Amino acid sequence: GENVEQHPSTLSVQEGDSAVIKCTYSDSASNYFPWYKQELGKRPQLIIDIRSNVGEKKDQRIAVTLNKTAKHFSLHITETQPEDSAVYFCASREASGGSYIPTFGRGTSLIVHP
Amino acid sequence: ETGVTQSPTHLIKTRGQQVTLRCSSQSGHNTVSWYQQALGQGPQFIFQYYREEENGRGNFPPRFSGLQFPNYSSELNVNALELDDSALYLCASSFSSGDEQFFGPGTRLTVL
Numbered sequence: 001g002e003n004v005e006q007h008p009s010t011l012s013v014q015e016g017d018s019a020v021i022k023c024t025y026s027d028s029a030s031n032y033f034p035w036y037k038q039e040l041g042k043r044p045q046l047i048i049d050i051r052s053n054v055g056e057k058k059d060q061r062i063a064v065t066l067n068k069t070a071k072h073f074s075l076h077i078t079e080t081q082p083e084d085s086a087v088y089f090c091a092s093r094e095a096s097g098g099s100y101i102p103t104f105g106r107g108t109s110l111i112v113h114p
Numbered sequence: 115e116t117g118v119t120q121s122p123t124h125l126i127k128t129r130g131q132q133v134t135l136r137c138s139s140q141s142g143h144n145t146v147s148w149y150q151q152a153l154g155q156g157p158q159f160i161f162q163y164y165r166e167e168e169n170g171r172g173n174f175p176p177r178f179s180g181l182q183f184p185n186y187s188s189e190l191n192v193n194a195l196e197l198d199d200s201a202l203y204l205c206a207s208s209f210s211s212g213d214e215q216f217f218g219p220g221t222r223l224t225v226l
Contacts, residue, residue: 001173006156034214043204043217044157089156099170100212102147104156 002027004092006105014113019080021108023090024072030092032100033066033073038107039086047088048075080112118207118218126224127195135190135221139207145169146188147215148180149204157204163188164211192223200225 003026013019025033034049050057050064050073057064061080066073073092077084087109093102119138127133139146145164149157159172163182177193186207192199202222206215 004156032212036217043219045217046214049214091156099162099164101162101170101172102159102215104158106156107154 002030002092002094002101002103004090004103004105006090006108008108009106010109010111012111012113013080015080015082017080019075019077019084019110019112021075021088021090021110022072023074023092023105024070025092025103026071027092027094028068028071030094032093033064034091034093034102035064035075036089036091036104037086038089044089077110080110082112082114085110085112118205118216120203120205120218120221122221123219124222124224126226128226129195129197131195131225132191132193133195133223135192135203135205135223137188137190137205137207137218139186139188139205140216143207143209143216144186145208145211145213146182146186147206147208148188148190149206150174150199151202151204151220153201160190162211169211195225197225199223 006023031052036044038044063076087107090105147162148160151157161171166182182188202220204220206217208215
């Protein structure tokens with residue numbers, strides 16, 4: 001089955017700095033890569049996603065890059081703010097017999113210091 | 115349009131007992147997926163229901179079972195509870211199997 005590795009497990013930055021979180025996946029059939037933000041005690045929320053036919057996608061301060069050859073994808077947050085503090089999960093999704101089975105990374109706890 | 119809801123919010127059970135968790139999908143969504151999220155871990159996919167049929171299953175034993183009803187709400191049943199079943203159980207609904215998922219707030223299950 002798919003294996004998703006996420007690094008780092010904890011990331012501490014100063015407000016205004018950039019943050020980068022990296023994930024690798026194992027299954028070359030995976031074709032959809034979402035990123036979720038989960039604040040303490042709350043539900044995961046999709047913040048950005050990318051499909052395998054695209055190399056980069058940007059939404060304001062957030063961007064995701066995908067390298068299919070190397071099987072890795074990254075989340076980039078620029079001009080970080082204290083409200084960006086949360087746990088971020090990457091996921092990779094493969095299609096298997098008509099169903100879409102996602103595999104999540106273990107999460108990165110991002111702490112943005114004012 | 116209402117979001118995904120789950121009940122109950124918290125539950126305490128003892129080993130060997132059985133539990134049923136419930137999920138109401140977002141309006142217009144016909145697909146519900148269930149996840150187990152242990153403390154400090156990412157969500158792990160349990161199974162997905164699409165139009166009342168199981169449509170994919172993760173690496174969970176048969177004592178984890180589910181149902182989806184004609185209104186697309188869903189239940190997760192866990193039999194013979196074990197201590198390691200203590201976790202946050204999340205459901206997520208989507209318009210269809212391959213579409214963006216919207217998560218519910220979760221049910222926190224504690225097994226003593």
